[in-house]
Amino acid sequence: xxxxxxxxxxxxxxxxxxxxxxxxxxxxxxxxxxxxxxxxxxxxxxxxxxxxxxxxxxxxxxxxxxxxxxxxxxxxxxxxxxxxxxxxxxxxxxxxxxxxxxxxxxxxxxxxxxxxxxxxxxxxxxxxxxxxxxxxxxxxxxxxxxxxxxxxxxxxxxxxxxxxxxxxxxx
Numbered sequence: 001x002x003x004x005x006x007x008x009x010x011x012x013x014x015x016x017x018x019x020x021x022x023x024x025x026x027x028x029x030x031x032x033x034x035x036x037x038x039x040x041x042x043x044x045x046x047x048x049x050x051x052x053x054x055x056x057x058x059x060x061x062x063x064x065x066x067x068x069x070x071x072x073x074x075x076x077x078x079x080x081x082x083x084x085x086x087x088x089x090x091x092x093x094x095x096x097x098x099x100x101x102x103x104x105x106x107x108x109x110x111x112x113x114x115x116x117x118x119x120x121x122x123x124x125x126x127x128x129x130x131x132x133x134x135x136x137x138x139x140x141x142x143x144x145x146x147x148x149x150x151x152x153x154x155x156x157x158x159x160x161x162x163x164x165x166x167x168x169x170x171x
Contacts, residue, residue, distance in 0.1 A: 025130045025159060028118045030097035033070065035122045036115075037062045040138040042076075043124075043149070044166040048134055050086075050105075055079045056170040060138065062090070072103055117155040124148065126155060135161055142171030 042058035045051065051058070054076035063071040070090040078084055088105035090113060092098050102110040111134075117126035124139040137144075137152055144152070153163050 023160060025114060025116060025128060025132065027096065027099035027114045027116055029099070031099050031115050031118065032122075033062075033064055033092075033098050036098075036125070037064050037070070038140075040125065040140065041142045041171055042136060042169045043139050043144055043171075044137040044168045046133070046135040046161075046165050047167055051076070053078045053084055054169075058169050058171075060136075065089075068092070070101070072105075116159050117152065124152060126152060126159075128159065128161065132159075132161055135166070137166070 039059055039061045042060065045058075056077050058076040059074070061071075061073040061075075063073070065071055068091070070092075072088040072090050074086045074088075076084050086105050088103055090101040090103040093100035093102060099115045101113040103113045104110045112129050114128050114130060115125055116128045119125065122140070124137070124144060127136045127138060128134060135156065137149075137156075153166075156163050156166075
């Protein structure tokens with residue numbers, strides 16, 4: 001006797017099979033928001049629709065606010081050298097050690113911003129999304145030493161990201 005699995009049953013079974021899904025994305029244990037605040041240069045990123053016009057000199061600046069939120073100012077230059085700027089707000093996800101933020105640039109819509117790797121001296125950071133669809137490598141300087149960048153790529157691979165998708169940014 002043959003047994004047919006319905007589509008819902010097959011999907012449910014897929015949830016429990018090992019290796020079918022990426023493991024949960026882990027963040028760093030904690031982030032000191034005062035040390036994290038300030039200007040960061042984008043070194044590399046996954047392609048995304050909201051930065052499609054950014055050609056070079058991408059930066060992010062984080063400024064703590066009196067209400068506990070963080071002002072986020074993203075700036076870049078397009079292909080013609082025109083400045084593009086987006087200003088948003090971030091809020092810390094409770095019980096995340098400040099490593100998970102909800103960021104909004106458009107009204108009530110928020111996105112996940114998870115710090116998944118961080119230099120102990122806050123000289124570079126890797127920010128991702130739990131879906132692994134978004135990824136950024138940030139640094140305090142416009143360039144990173146090759147050895148440091150290779151170390152970061154290893155961190156990214158360990159987190160389950162495909163490093164071949166990274167676009168290096170011109171600064």
